[in-house]
Amino acid sequence: MQEILKTVTQAFGVSGNEEDIREIITTEIKKYVDEIKVDAMGNLIAVKKGKKKKILFAAHMDEIGVIATFIDDKGFIRFSNLGGVSAFNSLAQRVRFKNGTMGCINVEEKLESMKDLRLGKMYIDIGCTSKEEAEKYVKVGDTASFTGDFHVQGDFAISKAMDDRSGCAVLIELIKTMPKTDNEIYFVFTTQEELGLRGAKTASFGIMPDCAIAIDVTRTGDTPECNSMEVKLGKGPAIKVKDSSYIAHPQIRRTLQDLAQENGIPYTLELLERGGSDPGAMQTSGTGIPCGGISIPCRYVHTPCEMVSIQDLNNCVKLAGLFMKHYK
Amino acid sequence: MILIKELTELNGVSGNENEVREYIKSKINGLCDSIEVDTIGNIIAYKKGSSGRLKVMLSAHMDEVGFMVSGYMEKGFLKFKTVGGIDSRILPGKRVVIGKKRLKGVIGAKPLHQQSPEERERIAKIKDLYIDIGAETKEEAEKLAPLGEFVAFDSDYVELGNDCIKAKALDDRVGCAVLMEVLKYKFEFDLYACFTVQEEVGLRGAQVAAFKIMPDVALVLEGTTCADVPEVKPFDFSTELGNGAALTLVDRTCYSDRKLVQFLYDTAVKNGIKVQFKQTTTGGNDAGQIQRTGNGVKTASISVPCRYIHSPVSVMSRSDFECVERLTLAALNEMNKDKDFTKNVAAV
Numbered sequence: 001m002q003e004i005l006k007t008v009t010q011a012f013g014v015s016g017n018e019e020d021i022r023e024i025i026t027t028e029i030k031k032y033v034d035e036i037k038v039d040a041m042g043n044l045i046a047v048k049k050g051k052k053k054k055i056l057f058a059a060h061m062d063e064i065g066v067i068a069t070f071i072d073d074k075g076f077i078r079f080s081n082l083g084g085v086s087a088f089n090s091l092a093q094r095v096r097f098k099n100g101t102m103g104c105i106n107v108e109e110k111l112e113s114m115k116d117l118r119l120g121k122m123y124i125d126i127g128c129t130s131k132e133e134a135e136k137y138v139k140v141g142d143t144a145s146f147t148g149d150f151h152v153q154g155d156f157a158i159s160k161a162m163d164d165r166s167g168c169a170v171l172i173e174l175i176k177t178m179p180k181t182d183n184e185i186y187f188v189f190t191t192q193e194e195l196g197l198r199g200a201k202t203a204s205f206g207i208m209p210d211c212a213i214a215i216d217v218t219r220t221g222d223t224p225e226c227n228s229m230e231v232k233l234g235k236g237p238a239i240k241v242k243d244s245s246y247i248a249h250p251q252i253r254r255t256l257q258d259l260a261q262e263n264g265i266p267y268t269l270e271l272l273e274r275g276g277s278d279p280g281a282m283q284t285s286g287t288g289i290p291c292g293g294i295s296i297p298c299r300y301v302h303t304p305c306e307m308v309s310i311q312d313l314n315n316c317v318k319l320a321g322l323f324m325k326h327y328k
Numbered sequence: 329m330i331l332i333k334e335l336t337e338l339n340g341v342s343g344n345e346n347e348v349r350e351y352i353k354s355k356i357n358g359l360c361d362s363i364e365v366d367t368i369g370n371i372i373a374y375k376k377g378s379s380g381r382l383k384v385m386l387s388a389h390m391d392e393v394g395f396m397v398s399g400y401m402e403k404g405f406l407k408f409k410t411v412g413g414i415d416s417r418i419l420p421g422k423r424v425v426i427g428k429k430r431l432k433g434v435i436g437a438k439p440l441h442q443q444s445p446e447e448r449e450r451i452a453k454i455k456d457l458y459i460d461i462g463a464e465t466k467e468e469a470e471k472l473a474p475l476g477e478f479v480a481f482d483s484d485y486v487e488l489g490n491d492c493i494k495a496k497a498l499d500d501r502v503g504c505a506v507l508m509e510v511l512k513y514k515f516e517f518d519l520y521a522c523f524t525v526q527e528e529v530g531l532r533g534a535q536v537a538a539f540k541i542m543p544d545v546a547l548v549l550e551g552t553t554c555a556d557v558p559e560v561k562p563f564d565f566s567t568e569l570g571n572g573a574a575l576t577l578v579d580r581t582c583y584s585d586r587k588l589v590q591f592l593y594d595t596a597v598k599n600g601i602k603v604q605f606k607q608t609t610t611g612g613n614d615a616g617q618i619q620r621t622g623n624g625v626k627t628a629s630i631s632v633p634c635r636y637i638h639s640p641v642s643v644m645s646r647s648d649f650e651c652v653e654r655l656t657l658a659a660l661n662e663m664n665k666d667k668d669f670t671k672n673v674a675a676v
Contacts, residue, residue, distance in 0.1 A: 016583035040585075040624030067578060069607045070563035078563040080609040082578065120564070140605050141577040141589075195583060202624035 001313055002157070004028065005169045006150040009159040012098050014065030014143040015082045015194045018042050020098070021061045025168060025189055029175045033187070042191040043203040046175065050184035055324055056209035056289075057174065057185065058200055058278045059167030059216065060193030063160070064302055065145040066095060066105075068124070068138050075128035077103065077138060080119065083194030087117045089303045095144035101126055101137040103144060148304030155234060155309050162306035164193065166296050167215035170316045177317065179325045190278055197245065200278035204285040211252060211290045213323060215316060216277045217298035217308070218243075218270050227273070233297045234309040236266030237316045240293030243272035245280020252292030259322040265315050270295050294319055329646060331508065332485070332493065335501035339425065339480035341394030342411050342529045345369055347428070348390040352504060352523055359511040360521075370537045371523040373511060382517035382670055384663065385543035385625070386510060386656070387534055387614050388503025388550070389527035392496065393638045395479035397426065397459075404463030406433070406473055409454065412528030416454050418639050423482035424459060426473045432482065433461040433473075481640035491570065491645050498642040499551030500527065502632040506549045506653050513657065515664045527614050531581065534614035538621035544674045545588065545663070546627045548615040549656060551644070552576070552606060554633035565607060567633035569644070572602025572651040576629040578609050581616025584628040587673045592628060592659055599658045602651050606631065626674055630655055 007028075013021030022044050030036055033046040044061065064083035071077050095103045103124035111121060124144070128134040148160030159165075171187050178185070186207050191199035193216075204212060218238050221229025231238040239256045240248045260267040270293070279291035294316050299307040340348035349371055353363060360373040371390075393412030401407060406426075410416075420437040437457050440448065459479065463469040483496040495501075507521045520541045524533035538546065556568040567574040575592055576584050596603035619627040632652050635643040663669045 016578065016586070040626055041619070043624075067609065069577075069609065072563065078607075080578075082583075140607065141586075192583060198583075198620055199624075201620045202622065206623040 001169065001173060001310055002152055004172055005157060005166060005313070008165040008168050009150055009161045012145055013061050013063055014145050015062040015192045017098065017143045018061045018191045022189065025061065025172065028172050029187070032175045039202060039206060041199045041202045043199045044189040045203060045207070046187040048178065048185040050182050052182040052184070053211070053327055054184045054186065054207065054209040055327055056188055056204060056207055056212040057171055057320060058188045058190050058212060058214045058282070059171045060164045060190045060199070060278060061168060062191055062194050063145055063163065063165070064194050065143050066124070067143045068140055071131050071134050071138070071140065073131050075126070075130050075134035077124040077126065077134065079124055082143060084302050085119065086302065087119050087122065090119065090122065091117065093304060094147045095124060096147050097138055097142055097144040099137070146304040152310070155311050156307055157310055158305050158307045160304045160306065162298050162308050163217045163301050166217060166298065166308050166313060170215050170296070170313055170320065173317045174320050177321065179321050181325045183324055183327060185324055193278055197276060197278050197281035201281040201285060204282035204289055208286050209289060211249070211292070211327065212279060212282050213252070213320065214278045214291070214293045215320065216293065216295060217301055217306070218272055218295035219275070219301055220297045220299050223299060230268045231270050231297045232268065233299055233307065234311060235268055235297070236312060237319050238268050238270035238295040238297055240295055241269050241271045243275055243277055245276025246283050246291060248292040249290035252290055255327065256292060256294065256319065256323060259326060260319055263318070263322060265319050329493065331505045332495070332501060332649070335504055336485050336495035336497045340390050340392055340497070341478040341480050342391040342526045344478040345390040345525045348504070349523065352390070352508065355508055356511050366536060366540065368533050368536050369525040370533045372537060372540065373521040375511065375514065375519040377515050377517040377519065379516040380518055382545065382663065382674060383520065383541065383543040384517050384660070385520045385522060385538065385541050385546040385618065386507050387522045387524055387537070387546060387548045387618060388507050389500045389524045389533065389614060390504060391525055391528050392480070392499065393528050394481065395424065397473050397475055397477045397479060399475070400466045400469050401458060402466065404461070404465050404469035406459040406461060406469060408459055408479060411478070412638065414638055416452055416457070419457055420452060422640055424479050425482045426461065426479045427477045431461060431472055433459045436460045483640035488643065491647055492643055493646060494641050494643050496640045496642065498632070498634045498644050499637050502551045502644065502649055502652070503549035506656050509653055510656060510660065515660060517663060524614055531612070531614050531617040535617040535621065538618040538625060542622050543625055546618045546625050547656065547659070548613055548618065548627065548629040549652065550613050550629055550631040551634040551637060551642070552631035553608070553611055553637055554635045557635065563607065567604060567606050569633050569635060570647060571604040572648055573655045574604050574606045574631040574633055576606045576615070576631065579611050580609070581612030582619050582627060584615065585626040588626050588628040591673050592630065592655065595659045595662050596655050599654065601655045601658065603655065
């Protein structure tokens, strides 16, 4: 798990620019599945054939990042966010463009108060002295991701893009270790989730499964003075009850809870106040899809130091495996 | 530019696009294999191609921002609501027309010398404004301007300087004009030119049009924001008037298909057509819905920069419009002759 988690979290794949991460995942999984394809939105769809129920498992490949919108005469780059990028978390961070160019994010010095900090007053410095020079490295429309090394300490792993590469890692492990089942399983690595659950919409329409489960990260309620939340790092997968984009289908939620209890997998229930996930788009796709979620507890979501527990990830793999085997 | 003059002088506030629809239908009649108006009111003009290799959808919305009569005040002043995104600060003193009969009215507000110091500081909100149609009683007003009647800006088409046009509803009659021009040509692929409704209130028409067509590729023709005006820094310009056709990289509703954007950019360069990237990521258009239809559609937008968009005095450059028209045709011709387009750009 550690190895694959490192590979996928460190790969480049800002929303709408998922080519690299898609390639990596394809290489990892292709010999374990019967069919593999990419749709118009760039979703990677892998199928393990079966005769009974069609079950879709989704994890999004994209990560939040920034896009260059303007390069000034001195070579400073103005940018906009792709997904939920906080100005405060971005200040003084490093970003890496797809071609490897590194940049530092900083803010116009005239800023009177930190309360006025906005991305519109910030810029990326790539160490160039003119527009012409800067354009050799970065063009308008190029995207960059925040940097954040992968590091493991005890059971906890820290990296950029745990949201939702840790979900991708869970799906990859699931594919490699999946139990025998008569159900037909669709593993979908979706695109543009951070821009509004966009890839999931078209992928689920194309598949029209009998049910869908998203593996995505969720916030936790275990840090100093945080909002109260049942979910805690290291206390097992969080079974989705609701987030701001959907309410989990009660039958799916119950099945997941029963399976966890019967098999001694620790879990918590997730009621996420703010934030959505792919089922928000999938559940109303076509004629409608019953959806649920197995969530990965993650501290500091949408920062370069997102933190998850390896043990939780392993338990997510277990629970998802049980679900695909027992779902009727 | 006669086409833009005629198109912008029609009224088609979202949900009330009939005047525009009838005009466009009459002009494209005979150019297409079929012209259909769907249940929500979109025109879907279809031209069958000789190869059937590819389904291409072009989309431009017929509707424009405006208002709706929402109630009556003493002495027959009308209360109103906005339809689509309008900055209330620009409204006091503007001329409007109400309903099909184009009943004239003006938007009024409490006179400055009657306002309290706080009121003067405060930005005028819609609820502080009213429409004056010269009625004498509430009853008279109700008869002349029934509840729910649409209200459009009253603004002529005027040519400014050597290259500019001022009009209302350039967003998106410019797109409609491009589609009407394109329909004069024949292609190998199947072409669906969609004149959509209710874009300004949430990209509604395009959603069902795209679902019906299920195209391989879609191009959205638009009027877009342009803020190259005093007090704005260059990185916030969005687009610049006179710098040619604007390509959207990403906005609030759509991350344009990157290969398709590159294809459009290369096509512009190859044909010597001025082209610019829209350099802000705000706003949104039909592309957002079209892209996410069915199994997904490769989608991009080509726009004409419009200063003071969503106001009765939008200003655009004629040469930019020509760039958009030329680029659209050049791109379609390129798709037509290049068999590799399907493989390299449109393939999933």
